[in-house]
Amino acid sequence: MYKNTEQKRIILESFKKGYFPTADELLQKIRKSYPDYSRATLYRNLASFCESGELKKISVAGQTDRFTNNVDCNYHLVCEVCGKIEDLNMPNAIQAPSKLLDYEIDYHELTFYGVCPNCQKK
Ligand SMILES: [Zn+2]
Known part of the structure; x- marks a missing residue:
C-alpha cells in the first residue's frame, strides 16, 4: 500500500x-x-x-x-465532435460584477462549443 x-x-x-x-x-x-x-x-x-x-x-x-490542474483558467473550448477540451486565454476576459441580483459572486466559468481544427479537416 x-x-x-x-x-x-x-x-x-x-x-x-x-x-x-x-x-x-x-x-x-x-x-x-x-x-x-x-x-x-x-x-x-x-x-x-x-x-x-x-x-x-x-x-x-x-x-x-x-x-x-490549471485552476486559474475559467474559459474553455470544447470540440463537439471529438470531445477535446482546451484552455482558452480570453484576450478580453469578462469583468464579472461582485454582485448580481443580490448574489455575492465568487467566480464564473465560460465554455465555448464548436468543432476543432482536426475535426474540421475530416
Ligand atoms: Zn475535434
Whole structure:
C-alpha cells in the first residue's frame, strides 16, 4: 500500500498542461505505474483537491466530468465532435460584477462549443 501523502502526490504528478482526464482516465494512467491504486482513494483525493483548489472539476454538457490542474483558467473550448477540451486565454476576459441580483459572486466559468481544427479537416 502507498502512504496517504504518496497517494495524493501521485495524482498531482499525473497532471500536465492541457490534460483534462476523467477520473477513470486518470485511474488508468496512474495504474500503469501503481497497479494497486484504488478507485476509492482516487475519488476521495480528487474531491479533496477540488476543495482545496489544487485541481478543478470541469463539467461539460454530455460528457463525464473532467479535471484540470490549471485552476486559474475559467474559459474553455470544447470540440463537439471529438470531445477535446482546451484552455482558452480570453484576450478580453469578462469583468464579472461582485454582485448580481443580490448574489455575492465568487467566480464564473465560460465554455465555448464548436468543432476543432482536426475535426474540421475530416
Ligand atoms: Zn475535434
